[in-house]
Amino acid sequence: MTTTPLRWAGTDTPDGRFTAIFDVDGTVYASGWTDDPAYLETLIAPALRTDEIVEGDGADVITAVDDYYSGDLAAPxxxxxxxxxGPFLTSAWAALREVPAGPPVTYTRLAELAGNAAAVRGAASCCARNAAALFVPCHRVVRSDGTLGGFRYGLDVKRSLLDREAAA
Structure with a gap:
């Protein structure tokens, strides 16, 4: 744990209030469709947490969210x-960041992209444990039969995001 405070900021979106926690350099630690930074703080790995989270302007982070909703789907x-x-989740989060907007991938495909085709459950865990929603686009992963699976912020938000990306 460090003593340098993290910052938080939020913006209104068509899917509800979106809040992000980030450092002084604008690196996102946690984000999602909530107006409660304390909730997001619980999603950050204990070793990355700070003693304090303060409200900040988050210009680049919030602009990326606003730009996403304005049609720049790659902004986040x-x-x-x-x-x-651990190594697999870290690889899977990195692989998720490379999945472009458009047709979603399956958990099986995400496992392949992360370097371990047999780790389908690990791919699902990657999505479930993702603290940085939208910036690490776990909403772009669906079950092999095309159904949505879970999403921390609700299936209505996941469907809205996928529909927005399919329309672009």
Missing amino acids: SRIAVTQQS
């Missing part, structure tokens, strides 16, 4: 993210 991928876990 240009923002740095930090998450911490």
Whole structure:
């Protein structure tokens, strides 16, 4: 744990209030469709947490979210993210960042992209443990039969994001 405070900021989106926690350099640690930074703080790996989270302007981070909703679907991928876990989850989060907007991938495909085709459950765990929603686009992963599976912020938000990306 460090003593340098993390910052948080939020913006209104068509899918509800979106909040992000980030450092002074604009690297995202946690984000999602909530107005509660304390909730997001619980998603950050303990080793990455700080003593304090303060409200900040988050200009680049919030602009990327607003740009996404204005049609620049790649905007969140240009923002740095930090998450911490074991090797497979770290690889899977990195692979997710490379999945473009458009047709979603399956958990099986995500496991392949992360370097371990047999780790389909690990791919699902990667999505479930993702703290940086939208910036690490776990909403772009579906079950092999095309159904949505889970999403921390609800299937309505996941469907909205996939529909927005399919329409672009």
